[in-house]
């Protein structure tokens with residue numbers, strides 16, 4: 001499994017031990033190939049986890065694009 005690095009802001013859980021991280025599964029989970037990582041799950045830090053979860057019905061790239069448009 002990949003270490004916790006937020007897919008939106010790229011903060012690394014190993015550098016920010018006080019941050020909470022969580023995994024979100026997106027619509028295109030079948031298509032996301034990540035060696036030794038559960039399929040389709042992306043890490044998000046506590047600041048972006050809630051919004052990512054709300055957008056989990058989208059493909060992951062669409063969800064990330066939407067979040068960037070919203071300014072995080």
Ligand SMILES: [Zn+2]
Nearest residue numbers: 006009045048
């Ligand atoms: Zn983040």
